[in-house]
Amino acid sequence: MSAASDRDGNGPDDEGRRPQAVALFDLDGTLTDPYPGITRSVRHAMEKLGRPLPADADLSWVIGPPLTHAFRKLLDTTDESLVAAAVAAYRERYGTVGLYENAVYPGIEAALDRLAEAGVELVLATSKVRVYAERILAHFGLARRFRAIHGSELDGTRAEKPALIRYIVETERLAAVSKVMIGDRHHDVDGAAANGIGTIGVGWGYGGVEELTRAGARMVLERVDQLPGAIITTLAGEPAPQAAT
Template sequence: MTTIYFDLDGTLTNPKAGITRSIQYALERLGHEVPTEDELIWCIGPPLHASLAKILGSDNLADQALLLYRERFSDIGIFENEAYPGIKDTLATLAASDRRMFVATSKPAVYAERIIDHFGLRTYFERVFGSELDGARTDKGELLQYALQETKVDPKRAIMIGDRSHDMIGARRNAMTAIGVLYGYGNREELMSAGAHHVCAAHRDLLDHAR
């Protein structure tokens, strides 16, 4: 039986407004130039601290920015989000075939759990795997290794579905099948160059590959 691990941001939900506005809030508080929401799209998906460090040019400033980001995100930004239209139907179809399904996201688990519950997605997943607020397991490869160990799943019978390169790289590092989706924030070139075995334009297309 195949086991499926789903990314959250850009795969199950569209978090653009909440993430980009919370980054803007943090940068403004630090007196830094504030890019537009569209200019911050590249920050959606990868570990946030690394993206903030790239923007600010300093790990110390990134530490401060991350705390400010969470100040807004934990109460407001977390729900400036929406489940992709029809995603519940796709998940229900996959779940009906008795697959084991999990969420595996670089987002802190404390936020991911609330988002999954808020959008009524809990029923489809056995467990939500995320990073820790101290930065542990933000690397997708480490997160998936931990998730595979915790669930006692053979990686050769496991699939990782995500929209960014780090999802594909993490899957490949763990000998999993890597499936990229194009309705999120990564493009075909990014996903294929990162090792995607398949790329799906729409989440319904996953039904042809997540077997």
């Protein structure tokens, strides 16, 4: 487990205690807008491999799924050595510059604080490499708000959301805890559903209302200020009000 208290000294000091209610948060497209850093790093990798992308190429779709999926599609290849080379080139830039070319969505800090006031504990569940996620949350002052930060490893372990969420449930002892996933892509909905967890979709990210609804999200929120109420109501087991979409 990677607990917030291990990183900045300001997180929960009771990580051994089983929480009563937990919100599992995706990172990219949910808490922060990573578009500049991710897309510039993807372009860097493709250029290094001699496959530069057109200047007007839409790369918003690469935000959310595991990086290997994106490069298989961009390179139109099943050659895993080529995909690995692309990931390595991506990380050259992303690990030093790209992860900071990022911004917290307005209102996120207040929403997280409202959840804490209501007794909801927060756990990050991102397909992004965990060490990058830790650095991003620490950089923006968000790490202390999280009970734990979980992500994939540099070798690709737990890059798929179903495996990641299963690991979190086991590691954080959440099997008997009221919990909900919050994310912007169908990968979040699918990963949570594979573990018997419902998802609240967020419409300000990179999946959109149609994708999230089709995947089976319980609701799709339009605004960040709707997050606390929707999460608290869902965790309480009451019918959550449908946000306008």
